[in-house]
Amino acid sequence: MTRATFSIWRGDRGGGRFEDYQxxxxxxxxxxxxxxxxxxxxxxxxxxxxNCKSGKCGSCSAEVNGMxxxxxxxxxxxxxxxxxxxxxxxxxFPLLKDLVTDVSxxxxxxxxxxxxxxxxxxxxxGTWRISQQDVDRVQEFxxxxxxxxxxxxxxxxxxHNKHDEFIGPRFFVYTAALDMHPLDVEDRLEDLKxxxxxxxxxxxxxxxxxxPENITxxxxxxxxxxxxxxxxxYDPLRLLWRKMMGK
Amino acid sequence: xxxxQTHEHDVLVVGAGGAGLRAAIEAAASGVSVGLVCKxxxxxxxxxxxxxxxxxxxANVDDRDDWKTHFxxxxxxxxxxxNWRMAELHAxxxxxxxRELEAWGALFDRTKDGRILQRNFGGHRxxxxxxxxxxxxxxxxxxxxxxxxxxxxxxxxxxxxVRLLKSGDRVIGLxxxxxxRGRFRVFKAKSVVLATGGIGRAFKITSNxxxxxxxxxxxxxxxxxxxxxxxxxxFHPTGMVWPLSVRGILVTEGVRGEGGxxxxxxxxxxxxxxxxxxxKNQTADNEEEGWRYTQGDKGARRPPxxxxxxxxxxxxxxxxxxxxxxxxxxxxxxxxxxxxxxxxGAEHIRRKLPSMYHQFKELAGIDITAVPMEVGPTxxxxxxxxxxxxxxxxxxxxxxxxxxxxxxxxxxxxxxxxNSLSDLLVFGKRAxxxxxxxxxxxxxxxxxxxxxxxxxxxxxxxxxxxAGADAESPYLIQQELQESMQDKVxxxxxxxxxxxxxxxxxxxxxxxxxxxxxxxxxxxxGWHTALDLKSLLVVSExxxxxxxxxxxxxxxxxxxxxxxxxxxxxxxxxxxxxxxDGRMQVEAEPxxxxxxxxRAIIVENQE
Ligand SMILES: Cc1cc2nc3c(=O)[nH]c(=O)nc-3n(C[C@H](O)[C@H](O)[C@H](O)COP(=O)(O)OP(=O)(O)OC[C@H]3O[C@@H](n4cnc5c(N)ncnc54)[C@H](O)[C@@H]3O)c2cc1C
Ligand code: SF4
Ligand code: SF4
Ligand code: FES
Numbered sequence: 056m057t058r059a060t061f062s063i064w065r066g067d068r069g070g071g072r073f074e075d076y077q078x079x080x081x082x083x084x085x086x087x088x089x090x091x092x093x094x095x096x097x098x099x100x101x102x103x104x105x106n107c108k109s110g111k112c113g114s115c116s117a118e119v120n121g122m123x124x125x126x127x128x129x130x131x132x133x134x135x136x137x138x139x140x141x142x143x144x145x146x147x148f149p150l151l152k153d154l155v156t157d158v159s160x161x162x163x164x165x166x167x168x169x170x171x172x173x174x175x176x177x178x179x180x181g182t183w184r185i186s187q188q189d190v191d192r193v194q195e196f197x198x199x200x201x202x203x204x205x206x207x208x209x210x211x212x213x214x215h216n217k218h219d220e221f222i223g224p225r226f227f228v229y230t231a232a233l234d235m236h237p238l239d240v241e242d243r244l245e246d247l248k249x250x251x252x253x254x255x256x257x258x259x260x261x262x263x264x265x266x267p268e269n270i271t272x273x274x275x276x277x278x279x280x281x282x283x284x285x286x287x288x289y290d291p292l293r294l295l296w297r298k299m300m301g302k
Numbered sequence: 303x304x305x306x307q308t309h310e311h312d313v314l315v316v317g318a319g320g321a322g323l324r325a326a327i328e329a330a331a332s333g334v335s336v337g338l339v340c341k342x343x344x345x346x347x348x349x350x351x352x353x354x355x356x357x358x359x360x361a362n363v364d365d366r367d368d369w370k371t372h373f374x375x376x377x378x379x380x381x382x383x384x385n386w387r388m389a390e391l392h393a394x395x396x397x398x399x400x401r402e403l404e405a406w407g408a409l410f411d412r413t414k415d416g417r418i419l420q421r422n423f424g425g426h427r428x429x430x431x432x433x434x435x436x437x438x439x440x441x442x443x444x445x446x447x448x449x450x451x452x453x454x455x456x457x458x459x460x461x462x463x464v465r466l467l468k469s470g471d472r473v474i475g476l477x478x479x480x481x482x483r484g485r486f487r488v489f490k491a492k493s494v495v496l497a498t499g500g501i502g503r504a505f506k507i508t509s510n511x512x513x514x515x516x517x518x519x520x521x522x523x524x525x526x527x528x529x530x531x532x533x534x535x536x537f538h539p540t541g542m543v544w545p546l547s548v549r550g551i552l553v554t555e556g557v558r559g560e561g562g563x564x565x566x567x568x569x570x571x572x573x574x575x576x577x578x579x580x581x582k583n584q585t586a587d588n589e590e591e592g593w594r595y596t597q598g599d600k601g602a603r604r605p606p607x608x609x610x611x612x613x614x615x616x617x618x619x620x621x622x623x624x625x626x627x628x629x630x631x632x633x634x635x636x637x638x639x640x641x642x643x644x645x646x647g648a649e650h651i652r653r654k655l656p657s658m659y660h661q662f663k664e665l666a667g668i669d670i671t672a673v674p675m676e677v678g679p680t681x682x683x684x685x686x687x688x689x690x691x692x693x694x695x696x697x698x699x700x701x702x703x704x705x706x707x708x709x710x711x712x713x714x715x716x717x718x719x720x721n722s723l724s725d726l727l728v729f730g731k732r733a734x735x736x737x738x739x740x741x742x743x744x745x746x747x748x749x750x751x752x753x754x755x756x757x758x759x760x761x762x763x764x765x766x767x768x769a770g771a772d773a774e775s776p777y778l779i780q781q782e783l784q785e786s787m788q789d790k791v792x793x794x795x796x797x798x799x800x801x802x803x804x805x806x807x808x809x810x811x812x813x814x815x816x817x818x819x820x821x822x823x824x825x826x827x828g829w830h831t832a833l834d835l836k837s838l839l840v841v842s843e844x845x846x847x848x849x850x851x852x853x854x855x856x857x858x859x860x861x862x863x864x865x866x867x868x869x870x871x872x873x874x875x876x877x878x879x880x881x882x883d884g885r886m887q888v889e890a891e892p893x894x895x896x897x898x899x900x901r902a903i904i905v906e907n908q909e
Contacts, residue, residue, distance in 0.1 A: 067824060083545020083666070095777040099769060099828030100821025104343070106511040109551045109661055111440065112346045128664050151482055152825040159459070162344060162451075170452045171407035182401055184416030190409050194434070197409065197441065201345055236407065 056081050059131070061089055062139040065101065067152045074098075075139055080131050086142065087115050087126035090154070102153040110267060113202030117154050118143045123204040123265045145207040147223075158203055164222050167250070171233055172241040189237040196232035196276060198268045201225065205262035205272055211255045221252035224262035224272045231276035234283075248284050253277070303751030304758045306486035311337035311456070312741035313734070314476060314491035316463050316518065319347035320439075320723060321706025322497030323446035324399075324730025326455050329495075329738040336455040337489060339478065341462050341513050345447045348499050348511065348707075349726065352439025353554035353657065355421055355431025356727070357720030358396035362417040364600060367428040369393040374907035376721060378580065379425040379610055380685075380714020381857045382872065383531065386896050387692035388712040392721070392728050399727035400432050408445040410434050422559040422596060424608040425718040427584065427907075429598070436556050436657045442723060461487065463517065464833060465757045466494065466525040466702065469747040473525065473701040477757045481830060484823025486758055488749055492741035495695075495733045496522060496688065496704040497726075501535070501841040503780075503834075505681035506788035509541055509552040515834040516841030518708035522688045523840055527697040529878040531710045532686035532841070533848030534858045536717055537793045539614035541680025543632035548665045550680040553635065553658060555719045557675075558607040560654050561596040562637035563589075564618070565674070566626035572633075573606035573617055581609055593643065612716045612858045615679040619793055622678065632678030638671055647671065679793055683722065684841075685713040685858060686848065689877065695733035701740055705733035715857020764819045764832040773818025776832035783810050783835075783842055791846050796862040800850040807843045814839065840886075844878045847888045851876055 059080045062073045076093040087105055094101050106112040108127045115126040120134065120141050134140050148156040178184050205224040211217045222230075230247060233239050247253045260273045270276070312334035315326045322338060330336045340347060361367040373393035377384050400418070404410065410432045411419040420429040434441045451457070463478035467488075476489040498518030502510025523529055540553040558564075566572050577585050585606050586592040592605025607614065618633050628634055637655070641647030648671035652659050655670070662668045662675060687710035688697050695703045706726045713721065767773050786806040790799035814835050819828035854868035855861050874890045881887040896904070 081546065084547045085665070088547045094827060095775075095781075099775070099777065099819055100826040102825035102827060106342055106346045106348075106513065107351045108511065108548070109351070110664065111437070111657065112342075112350050112511075114342065114346050130665070155825055157482075158343065162457075162459075165448070166451050170448065173405060173407070176405075182404065182417070185409070185412055186416055187412040187419075190412055190434075193409065197434075197444070198437065200350075200440065233407075236409070239407075 057136065059089070059136045060139040061093060062141045063090070063093065063101065063153070064143040065153055066150070068150060073141070080136070082132065084131045085127055086119055086124070086129040086131060086140070089131060090126060090142065102151070102155040104155055111200060113200030116145050116202045116204050116207065118145060123207050125202060125267050128267060145203065147207045147209070147212045160218055161201070161203055161206065161225065164226055165229065168222070168226060168230060168233070169241050169243050169246065171236065171239055173238040174240045183238055185237050193232050193235045195270055196228050196235070199225065199228050199270060200268060202267060204265045204267065208261040208265050210259065210261070217252060217255060221255045224277065226251070227253065227256070227280060228270060228272055228276045231280055234280070244284055244287050247280055248288055253281055253284060256281070303754050304486060306488055306754065306758070308488040308490060309337060310490040310746065311335045312492050313495065313737045314339065314489050315495045315497060316476065317347065317497030317499060317706070318344055318457070319349040319497060319499055319706060320442055320446060320726030321730040321733070322495065323443070323450050324727050325495045325497055325705055325734035325737065327446065327450050327453050328731045328734030330453040330455045332735065332738040334738045334741050337458065337491070338455050339458045339461045339463060339476070339489065341460065341481070343459050344457060345443055347443065348513065349439050349443040349723070351552070352442070352723055353436040353552065354423060354556040354559070355433030355438045355720050356400055356442065356723035357423070357426060357430050357718065358400045358432060358724055359393065359430060360397050360400065360418055360420060360432065362413050363420045363598070364428040367430060370903045371427050371907055372396070372430065374904050375425055375427050376712070376718060377714070377904055379716050379718040381716060382714065383857065383875065383893060384714030385692055385711030385894060386900055387894070388729070390900065391692060391732070392712055392725060395728045396724040399724065399731065403442065403445055403727070406445050406449040408441050410441070421556065422604065422608060423719040424555055424558070424614070425610045426720065431720040433556070435653070436554050436655050438723065462830065462833070463521065464761055466521050467749055467753060468525060471700050472744070472747070473699055474747040475749055477754060479761065482825055484826065484829070486761070488754060490746055490749060492744045492746055493701045493703060493737040495737045496702070496708055497706045497730065497733070498708045500684040500707040501845070502681050504784065504787050504838050504842045504845065505792070506784040507541065507550040508681040509538060509550055510681065515837045517834070517837045518704065519687055519844070520837035520840040522697055522699070522702065522704065523844070523878070523880055525699050525702065526880065527699045527702060528689040529687060529710070529844055530689045530875050531714070531848070532844040532878055533852050533876065534685035534715050535681060535845055536611055536683040536685060536858050537615045537679040538682035539611055539618050539679050540635055540677040542666065543676050543678040544630035545666060551661070551665070552680065552682065553675060553677050554655070557635060557637050557655060557658060559596065560637065560651070561593060561640045562607070562635055563605070563639065564607050565634045565636060566621045567628060568626055572621050572626070573609065573614065576617060577606055577609065578613060585609065610716055611719065612860070615793055616860060618679060628676040630676050632676040634674040635677045636674035638673055641671070683707065683717055685715065685717055686710050686845070693732070694736040695729055696736060696740070701744065703733045703737045705729040715859065761833060764817050765823065765829055767816070767818030769818050769820035772816070774813045774816045776817045776819060776828060776835055779810050779814055779817060779835060780831060780838065783807070783838060787842055787845070791849055794860055794862050795849050797850065800846050803846040804843065804850065807839055807846065811839050843886055847886060848876045848878060851888050851890070
C-alpha cells in the first residue's frame, strides 16, 4: 500500500481548479478506483461517470496526465506516482461538473445519419446468408463503445469547434460500419461530403492513437470513405459519365 | 406544488437496456407517444456488458434443436420453479426476436453456410447462443439504440425515477430528477413499463454496476405490486478475483463453452467429482468426451464445467474452502490448454474471446492464451423480481408493466446463460405492445400536487441535512449493507445468518434516515447514492426474508442447514409485498400447475 496524490479538476460551468487528494493505492488498482476512493473518503459530491468498470461501456472517459483514457482501464502501476496524478474532464465538449461533460451533441449527430437500410432478404426463409468474412470486415467498427475519446482529441472539434459542420471520427466509424455492412443499401456519400464535413479531416491520426478499442479509425474507416467521396464527386471521368447518364 | 417541469406521454418506459429499448420500440411502432428514461447515457446500460450470447433455438448448428427442447432446458435449469407460460412464450418467440435484430442491423457470427452461428452454454442441450465473439450485448444494445432513435421516442438520459404516482389502483405517472442539475420532473403517462435491471449492488462482490440498485423492484413494491422469487440470486461461478480492485468482474461462460476447463491447485478437473443426478445422463464422464462436445461432436455429452451456474459456483466454493484454491482465493480457469489440441490455439482464443483477452491483459497483466485465469463466484443476476402476467407483462398493479431482469418468473430458481438477452427481447416486446394497448384504452389522470411535494421533500432531505458531524454517510451505509449481504445472504446460507442480515437491514434503514451529504443538487453522486439506498434496502430485505422462509436448497438458493431439496417447497413461490402496516410480508403461494400438454414436453425431453 502506498499513498498517492491525485490532482483532480473540480468545477462547473462557472469555472474551477485542480484540487489535490491523497489516498492509498494498492497493486492492480485503476484510476477509477482511486477516484471512487476519494469520493467515498473526502469528496462525496465529486461528479464522475462510470458503469462497467471493464472497458465495455465507454462511460469513464477523462484525461489522465494529459492523455485521453478510460479511467477504468488505466492502471495506477503504470503511472509515475512521484508526481500528483492529474485527472481532468475531456475537452471537446462543454463541462457540466468536475469530470463530467455534456456529450449530448454526439447523440444528436448520430440521429442525423441515415439509418441502416437492408436489401430485401434473399434466403427462402426470409433472412439473409452472410459470410463470416463479411461480418469480420465491419466487426472492427462495430466494436466502438462510444467513449468519445476520439472526438476529444480531434483538432477539428477540440481546437476549431466545428461541431456544426463536422461529425467527428466516432461518426465516420459509424458511417463506415453502416456503409460496409453486408446488407446495407443506403447511400451516405453526399452527406459525408456536404453535412458531415469529411473534408475537414486532414488525417492526423490522433483519433486512432487514443481509441481504447484499437479501431484503426483513420486508415480503415476515414480514408476509404474519403476515397469514395472523391470517386463520386471529383473524378472527372465519372462526373462526365454521370452528366451523360443524367444521374 | 414544488416547481417542476411536467412531461406527458402515453407510455413511459423506465430503463434503456435491452428490455426497455425493445419495449419502447414496440410501443412507438403501435402509434402511441413514448418516453424513455434512464439513469445513464443511452447505450451504457448493463445490457452492453453481456458477453456470451442470446439463446434461441434457431437450430442452425444442431438441427435437433427446437423450442420444446429450449423450453425443457429452461424449466430444468429453473428447477421447475419457473412460470411455465413465460418459459413457453420465451422459447417459442426467441428465434423470431433474434432474426428481427438482424433485420435492424445486428451482425452475428456465421456458420459455414452463412447463417447465424450458435455456441454452447451451460444447461443448454444444443449449441444455442447466437453471438458476436464475446461482445453480444454491445451488438444488441447498439442495434436497438440505433434503430430506436429513429422510431420517434423521446429519450431522457441521466434521469432517475424515485417514485411511481398512482390514482386509485392505477399507475398514472412517475416522479424523478435529472442527474445533471438535480431538477425535479413529473412524467405523466397512461401506462408505465419498468425495465430497470437487477440488484447486484446489494452485494460486495458483483459483476454489476452502480445502476443495479433494484430501483424498479422497489418502485413497484412501494406502489403495492408483488415481488416473487426474491431469494433466488444468481452467483456466477466465474468472476475475476485478482487484482482486488477488479474482483467480481465477469469472465464469460463462453470461455468454458469454447473448451475452457476448471482446475484446482492440484491441477485436477474437480467438476467431474460431483455431477447432480438431474444431469447425469447429459454430462460427459471423461475429459476426452467433454472436449469433443465443445468442438461440435453431436455424439458427445457436455463437460461438467457446463453444468448450471449454481452448481459450478458451489463446487468452486468447496475447492476453495477445502484448501485447494488458487493463490488469491479462487480456482483456475484454463483456456490456454486448447493450444495442445488446436494448431492455432492462441489465435482462436483471441478471435472467439477478444474482450476476455483484452480484459485480463489490461487489468490483470495476464495473457489468457498462455496461462490460466484465476476465477471465483460473483453476484450476477436476480431471478426474482416483479410478478407479471406471462402474456401481457402487467404487474399486479393496473397500468404498471415490467420486463427484463427486474421482472420475474421465466427463470425460476436459476437462470441459464443466454436466457436473459432473449428474455429482454421477447418480453420487452410484449410489455411494449400491451402497455400501448393499455394506454389506448385509458386516459391520463391528474397528478396529486401534495404527493409531489412530499416526494420532493423526501428527496431533498439528505442535502438539507448536509454532511455534518452527526450525519450518516451514504457511502458507508451502502458498504456495510453490501458486506452484510455478501457474508450472510451469499452462496451458502443458514438461518442464523439470514436473521442477522434482516436485523442489519433494519438497523441500516434506521441510520439511513439520518444520511446527509455535502454539495448541491448538481451532478452530485453522494446525493444520488443516498437516494438509491432506499431501493437497496428494500431489495436486500426481500432477498433475506425470502431466503429465510425457504427452508430447502434449490437452484441458486443453498441452505447449509437444509441441504436437500424439499418436494413440498418445490411447489411454493414466495410473494413479497408491502403490508398495510408498512412492513414487508412474505407469503407462500402454490406454483402454477403445468397443464398436461406442457408436462408432456418436459417428459419427452427428460431421458
Ligand atoms: C458482465 C455481464 C455479462 C452478461 N452476459 C450475459 C450473456 O452473455 N447472456 C445473457 O443472456 N445475459 C447476460 N447477462 C445478463 C444480462 O446482460 C442482463 O440481465 C440484462 O442485460 C438486463 O437487461 P435489462 O434490459 O433488464 O436491464 P439493463 O440493461 O440493466 O438496463 C437497466 C436500465 O434501467 C435504468 N434504470 C434503473 N433504475 C432506474 C431509475 N430509478 N430511473 C431511471 N432509469 C433507471 C438504467 O439506467 C438502465 O438504462 C450479463 C450480465 C452482466 C453483468
Ligand atoms: S485523423 Fe481526422 S478525424 Fe482523426 S483526429 Fe485527425 S483530423 Fe480528426
Ligand atoms: S471509435 Fe474508439 S475512441 Fe472513438 S468513440 Fe469509438 S471506441 Fe471511443
Ligand atoms: S466504466 Fe465502462 S468503460 Fe470505464
